[in-house]
Amino acid sequence: MTALRRITPAERRARLARRHLLAPSARARTPEQVAEALIGLHATDPATVFLAAAARMHAPTVPAIEAALYDEPVPALARIRCMRRTMFVTPAGLAPTLRAATSRSAHRNRGDVVRRLRDAVGWDEARYAAAEQQALTALAEHGALTSAGLAAAVPALRQQIVTYPGKPYESRQRVCAHVIGVLAEEGRIRRARPAGSWTSAQFRWTLARPLPHLPAADSMTALARHYLAAYGPATAADLKWWTGWSLTNTRKAIAATGAEAVELDEGTGYLLPDDNHTPAPTKPWVALLPGLDSTPMGWRHRDWYLDGAHTKALFDRNGNIGPTIWADGRIVGAWAQHTDGHINHTLLTDPGQEARTAIEAETARLAAFLGGTRVTPAYRTPLERHLATTA
Structure with a gap:
């Protein structure tokens, strides 16, 4: 039996430098x-999108990123709910x-919302469909509306319901939020x-061009x-x-790619057939990545780029990572914007003098x-909170 090719953590970190555009040359x-x-x-x-892009661009500007997100008639980037029902900005194509x-859960989500509104305010499917159509008509007439603007335009959407009654996270919400959620999904x-700056989550809503329906198996x-x-x-x-797939679907999708098995510290890994080569080395590099950045959130097994002893300080209780400092493929520290606007950082391990100088740059x-913009992560971690308030 032929032994699997072993890929070391060092080789994985070398791949990361180019694949994730983290080395300055990449x-x-x-x-x-x-x-x-x-x-x-x-x-x-919303701020993560801008900060993640800026960290990987030669000359990032807010207007350039906004143009990719919002230029009409079809933005180059699409903001959709996809992996693990989490919001991502992805190439429109x-x-x-x-x-x-x-999105196999999209139909189920519609059913859940209809049942929730039936139980809370007595809406049946016909009542829900009518309100939904009124919302679409209002957007067609106005072009773009915030959630509040849409509720103002469609009286039925102003009705309020109590979600999760009796629970610690009980809240009162407009029906509008639920209708918008289904239409967007x-x-x-x-x-x-958005109605505010690039850090704002108060988005306007507009009609979308229908996406083609693709076979689920082929898409997986x-x-x-990818x-x-x-x-x-x-x-x-x-x-x-x-x-967020099942293990069965995951294995089927991997097999269908023709991926080749390799040996990793974590066990069996997979590479595409044309990707089984040793990457060329890059010059030493550092990067400051925002909270919830796609790179640190890209794997379930993280020992090859993260010291497990630092997990508690860098992640919140729900597994969301805060802003991090990277050096040559490993997380070596954290950063945060102080309440007075300047950037604080701390190192969890010493990456050496050259890296420390690069981190300052x-x-x-x-x-x-950032200029004068103040950014506070949506998900606060222990170390980010400390750095945001420590002089």
Whole structure:
């Protein structure tokens, strides 16, 4: 029996430098190139999209990223709910594949919302469909509306319901939020330019061009191929966690790509057939990545780039990572924007004098991109909170 080729953590980190555009020589010109390299940028926190793109671009600007997100008639980047029902910004051309590969729950979500509104306010399916059509008509008439604007235009959407009554997280919400959620998940509406700055989550909503319906199995194979090209070598557990698929579907998708098995510290990993070569080395590099960045959130097994002793400080209780500092493929520290605007950072391990000097330069580059903008991550971690308030 032929032994599997072993790929060391050092080789995986060398791949990361180029594949994820982290080495200065590998940086991109456009935000579209960044999204394509990573498949998608985590977008639950609007600021993450801008900071993740800026970290990987030669000369990032807010207007350039905004143009890719919002230019009409069809933005170059699409903001959709896909992997693990999490919001991502992805190349518009890839959006149909991602939706088909990951949105098997969309129909179930519609049914859940209809049942919730039936139980809360007595709506039946006909009442729900009428309100939904009124929302689409209002968007067609106005072009783009915030959630509040849509509720103002459609009286039925102003009705409020109590969600999760009796629970610690009980809340009162407008029906509008639920109708918008279903329409967005089904790809019938999309987020347009926000009402505030680039850090704002108060998005306007507008009608979306229908996405083509692609076969789920073929789309899952395509997504597995994209993932292995960007994040490989990776284990089946990595891909299962990243997509939210079942283990059976994950294994089927990997097999359909023709991926070759390799030996990793974590066990059996997979590479695409044309990707089984040793990467060329890069010059030493550092990067300051935002909270929820796609790189640290790209694998279930993280020992090859993260010291497990630092997990508690860098992640919140729900597994969301905060802003991190990288040196040559490993997380070596964390950063945060202080309440007075300057960037604080701390090192969890000493990367050496050359890297420390580069971190100072990269901190200055980030500060220049931010200008006077104040950014607070949507998900606060222990170390980020400490750095944000410590002089």
